[in-house]
Amino acid sequence: MRAAAALILALALAGCDSAPKVVFADASITLPDDPIDLPEGPGRDAVIENCTACHSPSTMLQQPKVSAEKWESIVGKMRKLYKAPVDEAAVPAIVAYMMHVQSLPEASR
Amino acid sequence: MNETRLSRRALIAGAGTAALAAPALAKLAAGGMIDLVLPGGPSLRPTTPAFPGKGEMIVQRIRPPLLETPMEVFREGIITPNDRMFVRWNWDMPTQVKAAEHRVAVGGAVKNAVSLTLNDIAAAGETVEVVAINQCAGNGRGLSSPRVTGTQWGNGAMGCAKWTGVRLKDVLAKAGLAAGARRVRFAGLDVPLTDGAPQFIKSIPMDIALRDDVLVAWGMNDAPLSILHGFPLRIVVPGWFSTYWVKMLSTIEVLTGEDDSYYVADSYRIPAQPITPETKDFPTVPVTAMPPRAFITSHGDGEVVALGKPLVLDGIAMGGDAALERVDLVGKGWEIPCTLGPDEGPFAFRRWSVKLPQVAGDFESIGVRARNVNGAVQPEALAWNPSGYARNVIERMTLRAQ
Incomplete structure (x- = not known):
């Protein structure tokens, strides 16, 4: 019996033709905090309430200077395409805030 | 990390007026500021080593992460160290992945849809290594003149690594291609926060998918992929922009027709012919192969x-x-x-x-x-x-x- 068991074990090992070529371990990460760092200005609250739940403020603050119409279209894309829960009534305030921020010197943004 | 490290105004104050350094600003010593020299600005970006597994990186966005490689990293050698490779996510990614529970579903126009474990993937074929450049399609966007909106990268949304994995075609063979198979589409674990928003899914034509150097990769410079770089698996398409190198791979779907999903049909597209900033209504094609x-x-x-x-x-x-x-x-x-x-x-x-x-x-x-x-x-x-x-x-x- 013992010899038969040893043979079965040997066959099992032979069936496992090589060691696994890669060993996958679990992975986890703790991402840095995302401070809501927005300059003061009219409409700032509307931006905090409608925009920064999904992405950092830098997404907006780092954009080149564009027109109010462009900001309107960007907010529209967030609402219609990305289904961002942006209050339609807040859109003018968001646009006004971005126009204000883009009028500031870079060092004060 | 502490809240002040990435505070934009605090960092600018710290960079420009050292004399004002207060105890709170001393905590910023590990980070700094860099000027990407983007025409017309804004051009200053904080740098930080605060992301786990990453060295000093240029912060384009904390969430979802967009981290750029400083150009000084490219001064020596041809391999970009893992801790300096750029990071780009369209949507938030899970911050924890259990290897034993992860599955890759292979379905669509296949003979037998399968759900593969990581060990199944690793055993799907010969292990292959490819040294290839991973470059964002938008690399250098911030240098455009006239400027355009989007992530305002300098030229550091690129890097070169040795990727290790199995051939995509060997993984596809586990399911077997059905008649009419034309494209292969990939999805990862990163999903939109909002219902109804498009998932970041991308597809490649079958002739590319069956290439010997197109991989389902788990290794990056002889280390496991980190979460930020797409643990546990990512697609590698050497010579094509990294928008196709889908990270945290969880679904492989074989298509019989064109891909009408948003990130292929409506986004990541370039003019079919040269245009000027005044041109309106022009035909577009997907941005795919990288130029020199x-x-x-x-x-x-x-x-x-x-x-x-x-x-x-x-x-x-x-x-x-x-x-x-x-x-x-x-x-x-x-x-x-x-x-x-x-x-x-x-x-x-x-x-x-x-x-x-x-x-x-x-x-x-x-x-x-x-x-x-x-x-x-x-x-x-x-x-x-x-x-x-x-x-x-x-x-x-x-x-x-x-």
């Missing part, structure tokens, strides 16, 4: 060089979707061929260098121009497009002699 590029890494714009002395310039170049053929140093009305360094494969960075016998004066607006074996060569003028994709204009700088 080259960079001077030994010197920065405006740097001073020694008058009357020899000067060695060097840097990195890439052929894009074909091997690099040559690199020339170009100025106003002159060009000098450069010497190429060791060849690590057609899709890797390759170093170039050139020795100038004597600096006779300022070098105004010099650059390096790469050409690949297919004859693609970097253009003098930017092929402007409204999304700032596939930048490969010759990058210029001026060196002052004194």
